[in-house]
Amino acid sequence: MTDEPTIAEGRSLMTPGNVITAIILVAGAIITVLRFTQGLGATTNLSDYNPWGIWIGFDLLVGVALAAGGYVTSAAVYLFGMKRYHSAVRPAVLTGFLGYFMVVIALSYDVGRPWRLPYPFAIQQGTTSMLFEVALCVALYLTVLFLEFSPAALEWLGFRSLRNIITKLTIVLTIFGVVLSTLHQSSLGALFLLAPSKLHPLWYSSYLPVYFFITSIIAGLSMVMFEASLSYRFFSDKMDQTHKDEKNGLMLGFAKAASFVLAGYFIIKVFGISADNNWHYLATGYGAWFLVELLGFVALPSVLYAIGRREKNITLIKWTSALAVLGIILNRLNVSLIAFNWHLPSTDRYFPHWMEIMITVFLVTVGITIFRFVVTKMPILYEHKDYRTSTH
Protein backbone atom coordinates (compact mmCIF):
# COMPACT_ATOMS: atom_id res chain seq x y z
CA MET A 1 0.00 0.00 0.00
CA THR A 2 2.74 2.38 0.96
CA ASP A 3 5.93 1.37 -0.81
CA GLU A 4 4.58 0.84 -4.30
CA PRO A 5 3.76 4.38 -5.32
CA THR A 6 6.89 5.77 -3.66
CA ILE A 7 9.29 3.36 -5.32
CA ALA A 8 7.65 4.09 -8.65
CA GLU A 9 7.98 7.81 -7.96
CA GLY A 10 11.58 7.38 -6.78
CA ARG A 11 12.54 5.87 -10.10
CA SER A 12 10.93 8.49 -12.23
CA LEU A 13 11.54 11.46 -9.91
CA MET A 14 14.80 11.27 -7.94
CA THR A 15 14.07 14.48 -6.08
CA PRO A 16 15.53 14.90 -2.57
CA GLY A 17 12.02 14.89 -1.10
CA ASN A 18 11.14 11.57 -2.71
CA VAL A 19 14.46 10.01 -1.73
CA ILE A 20 13.96 11.00 1.91
CA THR A 21 10.39 9.68 1.77
CA ALA A 22 11.66 6.37 0.37
CA ILE A 23 14.34 6.08 3.09
CA ILE A 24 11.76 6.77 5.83
CA LEU A 25 9.36 4.22 4.39
CA VAL A 26 12.05 1.51 4.15
CA ALA A 27 13.31 2.21 7.70
CA GLY A 28 9.73 2.18 8.96
CA ALA A 29 9.05 -1.14 7.28
CA ILE A 30 12.14 -2.68 8.91
CA ILE A 31 11.19 -1.44 12.40
CA THR A 32 7.64 -2.67 11.81
CA VAL A 33 9.01 -6.18 11.30
CA LEU A 34 11.13 -5.80 14.48
CA ARG A 35 8.14 -4.59 16.49
CA PHE A 36 5.99 -7.57 15.55
CA THR A 37 8.73 -10.20 15.89
CA GLN A 38 10.72 -8.97 18.91
CA GLY A 39 7.94 -7.24 20.87
CA LEU A 40 7.49 -3.85 22.49
CA GLY A 41 10.46 -4.34 24.84
CA ALA A 42 12.96 -4.44 21.97
CA THR A 43 11.63 -1.45 20.08
CA THR A 44 10.36 0.95 22.74
CA ASN A 45 11.31 2.53 26.05
CA LEU A 46 7.92 1.66 27.51
CA SER A 47 7.94 0.29 31.04
CA ASP A 48 5.55 -0.75 33.80
CA TYR A 49 5.64 2.85 35.04
CA ASN A 50 5.16 4.29 31.55
CA PRO A 51 2.91 1.98 29.53
CA TRP A 52 1.90 4.87 27.24
CA GLY A 53 4.61 6.48 25.13
CA ILE A 54 4.62 8.70 22.06
CA TRP A 55 2.59 6.20 20.04
CA ILE A 56 -0.29 7.09 22.35
CA GLY A 57 0.75 10.63 23.34
CA PHE A 58 1.53 11.83 19.83
CA ASP A 59 0.19 9.38 17.23
CA LEU A 60 -3.15 8.80 18.92
CA LEU A 61 -3.96 11.85 21.04
CA VAL A 62 -2.47 14.46 18.70
CA GLY A 63 -3.61 12.53 15.61
CA VAL A 64 -7.24 12.43 16.74
CA ALA A 65 -7.22 16.10 17.76
CA LEU A 66 -5.69 17.30 14.49
CA ALA A 67 -8.13 15.16 12.49
CA ALA A 68 -11.03 17.11 14.02
CA GLY A 69 -11.17 19.40 10.97
CA GLY A 70 -13.52 16.89 9.34
CA TYR A 71 -16.37 17.21 11.80
CA VAL A 72 -15.77 20.93 12.49
CA THR A 73 -15.88 21.93 8.80
CA SER A 74 -18.73 19.65 7.74
CA ALA A 75 -20.82 20.81 10.71
CA ALA A 76 -20.11 24.49 9.90
CA VAL A 77 -21.05 24.07 6.24
CA TYR A 78 -23.92 21.56 6.31
CA LEU A 79 -25.52 22.21 9.69
CA PHE A 80 -24.76 25.83 10.53
CA GLY A 81 -25.31 27.07 6.98
CA MET A 82 -21.83 28.49 6.21
CA LYS A 83 -22.10 27.50 2.57
CA ARG A 84 -19.38 29.86 1.44
CA TYR A 85 -16.78 27.53 2.97
CA HIS A 86 -18.09 24.57 1.01
CA SER A 87 -14.86 23.98 -0.90
CA ALA A 88 -13.05 23.34 2.42
CA VAL A 89 -15.19 20.31 3.28
CA ARG A 90 -13.57 17.70 1.07
CA PRO A 91 -9.93 18.40 2.01
CA ALA A 92 -10.96 18.54 5.70
CA VAL A 93 -12.88 15.26 5.50
CA LEU A 94 -9.97 13.63 3.66
CA THR A 95 -7.53 14.77 6.37
CA GLY A 96 -9.94 13.54 9.03
CA PHE A 97 -10.32 10.15 7.41
CA LEU A 98 -6.58 9.68 6.82
CA GLY A 99 -5.84 11.00 10.32
CA TYR A 100 -8.14 8.48 12.00
CA PHE A 101 -6.93 5.73 9.70
CA MET A 102 -3.32 6.38 10.71
CA VAL A 103 -4.39 6.57 14.37
CA VAL A 104 -5.82 3.06 14.16
CA ILE A 105 -2.64 1.86 12.41
CA ALA A 106 -0.51 3.48 15.15
CA LEU A 107 -2.71 1.88 17.80
CA SER A 108 -2.03 -1.55 16.35
CA TYR A 109 1.69 -0.93 16.92
CA ASP A 110 1.08 0.14 20.49
CA VAL A 111 -1.34 -2.45 21.83
CA GLY A 112 0.07 -5.86 22.73
CA ARG A 113 -2.28 -7.91 20.58
CA PRO A 114 -3.75 -5.72 17.83
CA TRP A 115 -5.76 -8.60 16.39
CA ARG A 116 -7.88 -8.38 19.53
CA LEU A 117 -8.94 -4.79 18.79
CA PRO A 118 -12.45 -5.98 17.81
CA TYR A 119 -12.84 -7.77 21.20
CA PRO A 120 -14.67 -4.87 22.89
CA PHE A 121 -17.49 -5.21 20.36
CA ALA A 122 -17.78 -8.97 20.24
CA ILE A 123 -16.40 -10.57 23.37
CA GLN A 124 -15.84 -8.20 26.29
CA GLN A 125 -18.15 -5.21 26.48
CA GLY A 126 -17.48 -2.96 29.42
CA THR A 127 -19.97 -0.14 29.54
CA THR A 128 -18.37 1.39 32.63
CA SER A 129 -14.98 1.52 30.88
CA MET A 130 -13.69 4.75 29.38
CA LEU A 131 -11.61 2.82 26.84
CA PHE A 132 -14.73 0.97 25.70
CA GLU A 133 -16.32 4.29 24.79
CA VAL A 134 -13.15 5.40 22.98
CA ALA A 135 -12.99 2.14 21.03
CA LEU A 136 -16.67 2.26 20.08
CA CYS A 137 -16.62 5.90 18.98
CA VAL A 138 -13.36 5.71 17.04
CA ALA A 139 -14.51 2.61 15.16
CA LEU A 140 -17.90 4.14 14.33
CA TYR A 141 -16.46 7.52 13.43
CA LEU A 142 -13.83 5.99 11.14
CA THR A 143 -16.76 4.35 9.31
CA VAL A 144 -18.61 7.68 9.14
CA LEU A 145 -15.51 9.45 7.79
CA PHE A 146 -15.03 6.70 5.24
CA LEU A 147 -18.60 7.23 3.99
CA GLU A 148 -18.20 11.02 4.02
CA PHE A 149 -15.02 10.72 2.00
CA SER A 150 -16.30 8.04 -0.38
CA PRO A 151 -18.15 10.33 -2.87
CA ALA A 152 -14.79 11.75 -4.01
CA ALA A 153 -13.42 8.26 -4.62
CA LEU A 154 -16.65 7.14 -6.30
CA GLU A 155 -16.63 10.16 -8.64
CA TRP A 156 -13.04 9.29 -9.52
CA LEU A 157 -13.97 5.65 -10.17
CA GLY A 158 -17.18 6.62 -11.97
CA PHE A 159 -19.77 4.87 -9.75
CA ARG A 160 -22.46 7.48 -10.23
CA SER A 161 -25.52 5.86 -8.62
CA LEU A 162 -23.73 4.70 -5.46
CA ARG A 163 -22.18 8.16 -5.13
CA ASN A 164 -25.62 9.77 -5.40
CA ILE A 165 -27.07 7.49 -2.70
CA ILE A 166 -24.24 8.38 -0.29
CA THR A 167 -24.48 12.13 -0.89
CA LYS A 168 -28.15 11.90 0.13
CA LEU A 169 -26.94 10.76 3.56
CA THR A 170 -24.71 13.83 4.03
CA ILE A 171 -26.75 15.51 6.76
CA VAL A 172 -27.30 12.32 8.75
CA LEU A 173 -23.60 11.44 8.50
CA THR A 174 -22.58 14.94 9.57
CA ILE A 175 -24.83 14.86 12.65
CA PHE A 176 -23.62 11.36 13.54
CA GLY A 177 -20.03 12.56 13.06
CA VAL A 178 -20.47 15.48 15.47
CA VAL A 179 -22.05 13.24 18.12
CA LEU A 180 -19.27 10.65 17.88
CA SER A 181 -16.53 13.29 17.84
CA THR A 182 -17.94 15.04 20.90
CA LEU A 183 -17.96 11.74 22.73
CA HIS A 184 -14.56 10.35 21.94
CA GLN A 185 -12.58 13.61 21.78
CA SER A 186 -13.76 14.23 25.33
CA SER A 187 -13.35 10.62 26.43
CA LEU A 188 -9.67 10.70 25.44
CA GLY A 189 -9.32 13.44 28.04
CA ALA A 190 -11.49 11.48 30.46
CA LEU A 191 -9.01 8.58 30.31
CA PHE A 192 -6.66 10.71 32.41
CA LEU A 193 -9.36 11.33 35.02
CA LEU A 194 -8.53 7.81 36.19
CA ALA A 195 -5.01 8.83 37.22
CA PRO A 196 -5.44 11.73 39.67
CA SER A 197 -2.27 10.78 41.54
CA LYS A 198 -0.08 10.60 38.44
CA LEU A 199 -0.96 13.69 36.39
CA HIS A 200 0.30 17.05 37.67
CA PRO A 201 -2.54 19.00 39.39
CA LEU A 202 -2.18 21.93 36.95
CA TRP A 203 -3.16 19.65 34.08
CA TYR A 204 -5.44 17.33 36.05
CA SER A 205 -8.94 18.71 36.30
CA SER A 206 -12.42 17.28 36.36
CA TYR A 207 -12.93 19.48 33.28
CA LEU A 208 -10.39 17.41 31.28
CA PRO A 209 -13.04 15.90 28.97
CA VAL A 210 -14.37 19.40 28.20
CA TYR A 211 -10.82 20.70 27.63
CA PHE A 212 -10.11 17.91 25.18
CA PHE A 213 -13.34 18.53 23.27
CA ILE A 214 -12.87 22.32 23.05
CA THR A 215 -9.22 21.98 22.01
CA SER A 216 -10.32 19.56 19.28
CA ILE A 217 -12.41 22.38 17.80
CA ILE A 218 -9.37 24.69 17.93
CA ALA A 219 -7.23 21.95 16.38
CA GLY A 220 -9.81 21.30 13.67
CA LEU A 221 -10.17 24.97 12.69
CA SER A 222 -6.42 25.61 12.80
CA MET A 223 -5.56 22.48 10.81
CA VAL A 224 -8.04 23.43 8.06
CA MET A 225 -6.40 26.90 7.80
CA PHE A 226 -2.86 25.49 8.00
CA GLU A 227 -3.62 22.88 5.39
CA ALA A 228 -5.43 25.32 3.09
CA SER A 229 -2.27 27.47 3.04
CA LEU A 230 -0.06 24.45 2.30
CA SER A 231 -2.39 23.12 -0.40
CA TYR A 232 -2.60 26.57 -1.96
CA ARG A 233 1.17 26.51 -2.22
CA PHE A 234 1.80 22.90 -3.28
CA PHE A 235 -1.37 21.78 -5.08
CA SER A 236 -2.30 25.06 -6.73
CA ASP A 237 -2.53 23.35 -10.12
CA LYS A 238 -5.16 20.94 -8.77
CA MET A 239 -7.42 23.69 -7.45
CA ASP A 240 -10.43 25.02 -9.27
CA GLN A 241 -11.35 28.69 -9.29
CA THR A 242 -14.05 28.32 -6.59
CA HIS A 243 -11.50 26.82 -4.24
CA LYS A 244 -9.03 29.64 -4.83
CA ASP A 245 -11.73 32.31 -4.54
CA GLU A 246 -13.07 30.89 -1.29
CA LYS A 247 -9.66 30.44 0.33
CA ASN A 248 -9.19 33.93 1.76
CA GLY A 249 -12.77 34.11 3.01
CA LEU A 250 -12.23 30.73 4.66
CA MET A 251 -9.04 31.90 6.37
CA LEU A 252 -10.72 35.04 7.71
CA GLY A 253 -13.87 33.26 8.85
CA PHE A 254 -12.08 30.36 10.53
CA ALA A 255 -9.56 32.74 12.16
CA LYS A 256 -12.41 34.63 13.78
CA ALA A 257 -14.02 31.40 15.01
CA ALA A 258 -10.69 30.03 16.29
CA SER A 259 -9.93 33.29 18.11
CA PHE A 260 -13.25 33.08 19.97
CA VAL A 261 -12.89 29.38 20.84
CA LEU A 262 -9.31 29.95 22.08
CA ALA A 263 -10.52 32.81 24.26
CA GLY A 264 -13.26 30.59 25.69
CA TYR A 265 -10.76 27.82 26.30
CA PHE A 266 -8.42 30.24 28.09
CA ILE A 267 -11.27 31.25 30.39
CA ILE A 268 -12.29 27.68 31.29
CA LYS A 269 -8.61 26.82 31.93
CA VAL A 270 -8.47 29.67 34.45
CA PHE A 271 -11.75 28.42 35.95
CA GLY A 272 -10.14 24.98 36.24
CA ILE A 273 -7.20 26.33 38.26
CA SER A 274 -9.56 28.31 40.46
CA ALA A 275 -11.95 25.38 41.01
CA ASP A 276 -9.14 23.19 42.35
CA ASN A 277 -7.32 26.16 43.89
CA ASN A 278 -4.03 25.27 42.19
CA TRP A 279 -2.66 28.83 42.03
CA HIS A 280 0.31 28.04 44.27
CA TYR A 281 1.65 25.52 41.72
CA LEU A 282 2.19 28.34 39.23
CA ALA A 283 5.30 29.39 41.15
CA THR A 284 6.97 26.01 40.55
CA GLY A 285 8.89 24.75 37.50
CA TYR A 286 5.83 22.91 36.23
CA GLY A 287 3.89 26.15 36.79
CA ALA A 288 6.24 28.06 34.49
CA TRP A 289 5.82 25.35 31.86
CA PHE A 290 2.04 25.51 32.31
CA LEU A 291 2.13 29.28 31.78
CA VAL A 292 4.20 28.82 28.59
CA GLU A 293 1.41 26.60 27.27
CA LEU A 294 -1.44 28.81 28.45
CA LEU A 295 0.00 32.19 27.47
CA GLY A 296 2.20 31.28 24.50
CA PHE A 297 -0.01 28.69 22.82
CA VAL A 298 -3.55 29.66 23.88
CA ALA A 299 -3.70 33.40 24.66
CA LEU A 300 -1.17 34.45 22.01
CA PRO A 301 -2.79 32.64 19.04
CA SER A 302 -6.19 33.93 20.15
CA VAL A 303 -4.92 37.53 19.98
CA LEU A 304 -2.98 36.95 16.74
CA TYR A 305 -6.01 35.37 15.05
CA ALA A 306 -8.09 38.40 16.07
CA ILE A 307 -5.48 40.83 14.69
CA GLY A 308 -5.16 38.80 11.49
CA ARG A 309 -8.92 38.82 11.02
CA ARG A 310 -9.22 42.54 11.75
CA GLU A 311 -6.41 43.59 9.42
CA LYS A 312 -7.26 40.91 6.83
CA ASN A 313 -3.66 39.69 7.12
CA ILE A 314 -3.71 36.19 5.58
CA THR A 315 0.01 35.61 6.20
CA LEU A 316 -0.39 36.31 9.93
CA ILE A 317 -3.36 33.94 10.08
CA LYS A 318 -1.33 31.27 8.33
CA TRP A 319 1.53 31.46 10.86
CA THR A 320 -0.91 31.67 13.75
CA SER A 321 -2.57 28.46 12.60
CA ALA A 322 0.85 26.76 12.76
CA LEU A 323 1.34 28.16 16.29
CA ALA A 324 -2.08 26.91 17.38
CA VAL A 325 -1.41 23.44 15.94
CA LEU A 326 1.90 23.36 17.87
CA GLY A 327 -0.06 24.37 20.96
CA ILE A 328 -2.38 21.38 20.57
CA ILE A 329 0.61 19.04 20.15
CA LEU A 330 2.21 20.55 23.26
CA ASN A 331 -1.00 20.18 25.27
CA ARG A 332 -1.48 16.51 24.41
CA LEU A 333 2.18 15.71 25.12
CA ASN A 334 1.98 17.59 28.43
CA VAL A 335 -1.05 15.63 29.59
CA SER A 336 0.13 12.23 28.41
CA LEU A 337 3.90 12.37 28.92
CA ILE A 338 5.50 15.54 30.30
CA ALA A 339 3.26 16.25 33.29
CA PHE A 340 2.32 12.58 33.62
CA ASN A 341 4.19 10.57 36.27
CA TRP A 342 5.61 13.86 37.55
CA HIS A 343 5.94 12.30 41.02
CA LEU A 344 8.44 9.68 39.81
CA PRO A 345 12.22 10.16 40.06
CA SER A 346 13.80 11.10 36.72
CA THR A 347 15.34 7.62 36.33
CA ASP A 348 11.85 6.12 36.10
CA ARG A 349 10.58 8.72 33.65
CA TYR A 350 10.03 8.00 29.98
CA PHE A 351 11.87 9.28 26.95
CA PRO A 352 11.06 7.71 23.58
CA HIS A 353 13.38 5.14 21.99
CA TRP A 354 14.67 6.24 18.56
CA MET A 355 12.71 3.42 16.96
CA GLU A 356 9.48 4.79 18.49
CA ILE A 357 10.25 8.20 16.99
CA MET A 358 11.08 6.56 13.66
CA ILE A 359 7.74 4.72 13.55
CA THR A 360 5.94 8.00 14.31
CA VAL A 361 7.81 9.75 11.48
CA PHE A 362 7.06 6.75 9.27
CA LEU A 363 3.32 6.85 9.95
CA VAL A 364 3.12 10.62 9.38
CA THR A 365 5.00 10.15 6.09
CA VAL A 366 2.65 7.36 5.02
CA GLY A 367 -0.30 9.62 5.81
CA ILE A 368 1.12 12.52 3.78
CA THR A 369 2.01 10.21 0.89
CA ILE A 370 -1.55 8.86 0.73
CA PHE A 371 -2.88 12.44 0.99
CA ARG A 372 -0.68 13.46 -1.95
CA PHE A 373 -1.87 10.49 -3.97
CA VAL A 374 -5.56 11.14 -3.29
CA VAL A 375 -5.34 14.89 -3.92
CA THR A 376 -3.59 14.28 -7.25
CA LYS A 377 -6.08 11.66 -8.43
CA MET A 378 -9.47 12.48 -6.92
CA PRO A 379 -11.75 15.52 -7.01
CA ILE A 380 -10.74 16.97 -3.62
CA LEU A 381 -9.55 20.48 -4.45
CA TYR A 382 -11.81 20.84 -7.45
CA GLU A 383 -15.34 19.79 -8.37
CA HIS A 384 -15.63 16.84 -10.73
CA LYS A 385 -16.85 18.07 -14.10
CA ASP A 386 -19.85 15.70 -14.11
CA TYR A 387 -21.04 16.78 -10.67
CA ARG A 388 -20.67 20.57 -10.71
CA THR A 389 -22.98 22.75 -8.60
CA SER A 390 -24.05 19.59 -6.80
CA THR A 391 -24.91 20.18 -3.17
CA HIS A 392 -22.19 17.93 -1.85
Place this chain on the structure above:
Amino acid sequence: MVACPFEIPTYEYHKALTPRVRKCTLCHPRISRGLLPGCVDSCPTEALLFGKRTDLLKIARERIGEKPDVYIDHIYGEKEMGGTSWLYLAGTSFSKIGLNENLGTKPAIEYTAGTLSAVPIIVGLWPVFLTGAYAMNKRREKIAISEQEAAVTASIEATNETAAEKLDIALKKAERLKKKEIDNAVKKALAEVQQPDDEKTE
Protein backbone atom coordinates in the same frame (compact mmCIF):
# COMPACT_ATOMS: atom_id res chain seq x y z
CA MET B 1 -1.58 0.09 34.24
CA VAL B 2 -2.09 3.82 33.74
CA ALA B 3 -4.96 3.95 36.19
CA CYS B 4 -3.42 1.91 39.04
CA PRO B 5 -2.18 4.40 41.65
CA PHE B 6 0.00 1.72 43.27
CA GLU B 7 1.79 0.81 40.02
CA ILE B 8 1.08 -2.89 40.52
CA PRO B 9 0.22 -4.36 37.08
CA THR B 10 3.18 -5.36 34.95
CA TYR B 11 3.46 -6.13 31.27
CA GLU B 12 5.32 -8.84 29.40
CA TYR B 13 7.35 -6.46 27.25
CA HIS B 14 9.63 -9.23 25.99
CA LYS B 15 6.81 -11.19 24.34
CA ALA B 16 6.03 -10.31 20.72
CA LEU B 17 2.83 -12.21 20.09
CA THR B 18 1.20 -13.14 23.39
CA PRO B 19 2.07 -10.42 25.91
CA ARG B 20 -0.13 -10.19 29.01
CA VAL B 21 -0.76 -7.62 31.70
CA ARG B 22 -0.10 -9.46 34.97
CA LYS B 23 -0.60 -8.90 38.63
CA CYS B 24 -0.58 -10.96 41.83
CA THR B 25 -3.60 -13.27 42.06
CA LEU B 26 -2.82 -14.08 45.70
CA CYS B 27 -1.96 -17.57 44.41
CA HIS B 28 -5.50 -18.32 43.31
CA PRO B 29 -4.75 -21.96 42.36
CA ARG B 30 -3.37 -22.58 45.91
CA ILE B 31 -6.32 -20.85 47.56
CA SER B 32 -8.81 -22.96 45.62
CA ARG B 33 -6.99 -26.04 46.95
CA GLY B 34 -7.46 -24.69 50.48
CA LEU B 35 -3.84 -23.58 50.90
CA LEU B 36 -2.43 -20.20 51.88
CA PRO B 37 -0.83 -17.90 49.29
CA GLY B 38 2.87 -18.82 48.81
CA CYS B 39 4.24 -15.64 50.37
CA VAL B 40 2.12 -15.97 53.52
CA ASP B 41 2.89 -19.66 53.84
CA SER B 42 6.64 -19.14 53.69
CA CYS B 43 6.87 -16.04 55.92
CA PRO B 44 8.51 -17.25 59.17
CA THR B 45 7.61 -14.21 61.34
CA GLU B 46 3.97 -14.00 60.26
CA ALA B 47 4.42 -10.47 59.06
CA LEU B 48 1.99 -11.42 56.30
CA LEU B 49 -1.50 -12.56 57.12
CA PHE B 50 -4.15 -13.94 54.81
CA GLY B 51 -7.88 -13.97 55.51
CA LYS B 52 -11.23 -12.30 55.05
CA ARG B 53 -10.96 -8.54 54.76
CA THR B 54 -13.30 -7.93 57.71
CA ASP B 55 -11.26 -10.28 59.93
CA LEU B 56 -7.99 -8.65 58.89
CA LEU B 57 -9.34 -5.19 59.68
CA LYS B 58 -10.38 -6.42 63.14
CA ILE B 59 -6.90 -7.88 63.78
CA ALA B 60 -5.26 -4.67 62.54
CA ARG B 61 -7.32 -2.51 64.92
CA GLU B 62 -6.52 -4.85 67.82
CA ARG B 63 -2.79 -4.61 67.07
CA ILE B 64 -2.86 -0.82 66.86
CA GLY B 65 -4.87 -0.72 70.12
CA GLU B 66 -2.44 -3.06 71.87
CA LYS B 67 0.70 -1.22 70.79
CA PRO B 68 -0.22 2.40 70.03
CA ASP B 69 3.45 3.44 70.42
CA VAL B 70 4.67 0.99 67.76
CA TYR B 71 2.01 1.47 65.07
CA ILE B 72 0.80 4.56 63.32
CA ASP B 73 -2.96 4.83 63.81
CA HIS B 74 -3.88 4.14 60.23
CA ILE B 75 -4.67 1.01 58.22
CA TYR B 76 -3.33 1.75 54.76
CA GLY B 77 -5.69 0.31 52.17
CA GLU B 78 -8.81 0.37 54.32
CA LYS B 79 -10.15 3.44 52.54
CA GLU B 80 -7.51 4.50 49.98
CA MET B 81 -9.11 4.82 46.53
CA GLY B 82 -12.25 3.12 47.85
CA GLY B 83 -10.37 0.42 49.75
CA THR B 84 -7.96 -2.29 48.59
CA SER B 85 -7.52 -6.00 49.21
CA TRP B 86 -4.00 -5.43 50.51
CA LEU B 87 -3.84 -3.83 53.96
CA TYR B 88 -0.73 -2.39 55.61
CA LEU B 89 0.27 -1.54 59.16
CA ALA B 90 3.43 0.47 59.66
CA GLY B 91 5.57 1.93 62.41
CA THR B 92 6.70 4.79 60.26
CA SER B 93 4.88 7.13 57.89
CA PHE B 94 3.56 5.28 54.85
CA SER B 95 5.11 7.69 52.38
CA LYS B 96 8.54 6.69 53.75
CA ILE B 97 7.94 3.11 52.63
CA GLY B 98 6.85 4.19 49.16
CA LEU B 99 3.08 4.40 49.60
CA ASN B 100 1.24 7.46 48.34
CA GLU B 101 -0.70 9.05 51.20
CA ASN B 102 -2.64 11.57 49.09
CA LEU B 103 -4.87 9.23 47.15
CA GLY B 104 -8.21 10.11 48.68
CA THR B 105 -11.00 7.65 49.36
CA LYS B 106 -12.83 7.78 46.06
CA PRO B 107 -12.73 4.57 43.94
CA ALA B 108 -11.08 5.25 40.55
CA ILE B 109 -14.24 4.37 38.68
CA GLU B 110 -16.09 7.29 40.29
CA TYR B 111 -13.72 9.77 38.65
CA THR B 112 -15.09 8.87 35.22
CA ALA B 113 -18.67 8.09 36.24
CA GLY B 114 -19.77 11.68 35.61
CA THR B 115 -18.35 11.75 32.10
CA LEU B 116 -19.81 8.38 31.25
CA SER B 117 -23.23 9.38 32.54
CA ALA B 118 -23.14 12.34 30.12
CA VAL B 119 -22.81 9.95 27.15
CA PRO B 120 -26.50 9.02 26.75
CA ILE B 121 -27.47 12.68 27.15
CA ILE B 122 -25.11 13.72 24.35
CA VAL B 123 -26.31 10.88 22.14
CA GLY B 124 -29.90 11.87 22.81
CA LEU B 125 -29.73 15.65 22.66
CA TRP B 126 -26.93 16.52 20.20
CA PRO B 127 -28.89 15.20 17.18
CA VAL B 128 -31.96 17.18 18.28
CA PHE B 129 -29.95 20.37 18.65
CA LEU B 130 -28.01 19.86 15.42
CA THR B 131 -31.10 18.96 13.40
CA GLY B 132 -32.68 22.09 14.83
CA ALA B 133 -29.71 24.21 13.72
CA TYR B 134 -29.90 22.59 10.28
CA ALA B 135 -33.66 23.15 10.02
CA MET B 136 -33.36 26.79 11.13
CA ASN B 137 -30.70 27.49 8.52
CA LYS B 138 -32.66 25.64 5.86
CA ARG B 139 -35.76 27.70 6.74
CA ARG B 140 -33.80 30.95 6.76
CA GLU B 141 -32.43 30.05 3.36
CA LYS B 142 -35.91 29.25 2.06
CA ILE B 143 -37.30 32.53 3.41
CA ALA B 144 -34.40 34.43 1.90
CA ILE B 145 -35.05 32.79 -1.47
CA SER B 146 -38.81 33.41 -1.37
CA GLU B 147 -38.26 36.99 -0.22
CA GLN B 148 -35.85 37.49 -3.08
CA GLU B 149 -38.38 36.02 -5.49
CA ALA B 150 -41.14 38.23 -4.12
CA ALA B 151 -38.91 41.30 -4.44
CA VAL B 152 -38.10 40.38 -8.02
CA THR B 153 -41.77 39.88 -8.96
CA ALA B 154 -42.72 43.10 -7.19
CA SER B 155 -40.10 45.11 -9.00
CA ILE B 156 -41.08 43.52 -12.30
CA GLU B 157 -44.70 44.41 -11.60
CA ALA B 158 -43.75 47.94 -10.64
CA THR B 159 -41.74 48.32 -13.81
CA ASN B 160 -44.59 46.91 -15.84
CA GLU B 161 -47.06 49.30 -14.20
CA THR B 162 -44.95 52.38 -14.84
CA ALA B 163 -44.39 51.16 -18.36
CA ALA B 164 -48.13 50.75 -18.86
CA GLU B 165 -48.75 54.22 -17.46
CA LYS B 166 -46.14 55.70 -19.74
CA LEU B 167 -47.62 53.85 -22.67
CA ASP B 168 -51.05 55.11 -21.74
CA ILE B 169 -49.83 58.70 -21.55
CA ALA B 170 -47.97 58.33 -24.82
CA LEU B 171 -51.02 56.82 -26.46
CA LYS B 172 -53.27 59.60 -25.18
CA LYS B 173 -50.75 62.17 -26.34
CA ALA B 174 -50.61 60.53 -29.73
CA GLU B 175 -54.39 60.40 -29.84
CA ARG B 176 -54.62 64.07 -28.95
CA LEU B 177 -52.05 64.92 -31.58
CA LYS B 178 -53.95 62.88 -34.12
CA LYS B 179 -57.21 64.55 -33.12
CA LYS B 180 -55.59 67.94 -33.46
CA GLU B 181 -54.25 66.98 -36.83
CA ILE B 182 -57.66 65.79 -37.94
CA ASP B 183 -59.27 68.92 -36.58
CA ASN B 184 -56.75 71.05 -38.38
CA ALA B 185 -57.28 69.16 -41.60
CA VAL B 186 -61.06 69.52 -41.25
CA LYS B 187 -60.69 73.21 -40.51
CA LYS B 188 -58.42 73.61 -43.48
CA ALA B 189 -60.82 71.76 -45.73
CA LEU B 190 -63.74 73.81 -44.48
CA ALA B 191 -61.75 76.95 -45.01
CA GLU B 192 -60.90 75.87 -48.51
CA VAL B 193 -64.51 75.08 -49.21
CA GLN B 194 -65.65 78.45 -47.84
CA GLN B 195 -63.10 80.48 -49.77
CA PRO B 196 -64.44 79.83 -53.26
CA ASP B 197 -67.93 80.50 -51.95
CA ASP B 198 -66.78 83.89 -50.71
CA GLU B 199 -65.17 84.56 -54.01
CA LYS B 200 -68.42 83.63 -55.73
CA THR B 201 -70.49 85.91 -53.52
CA GLU B 202 -68.15 88.82 -54.28
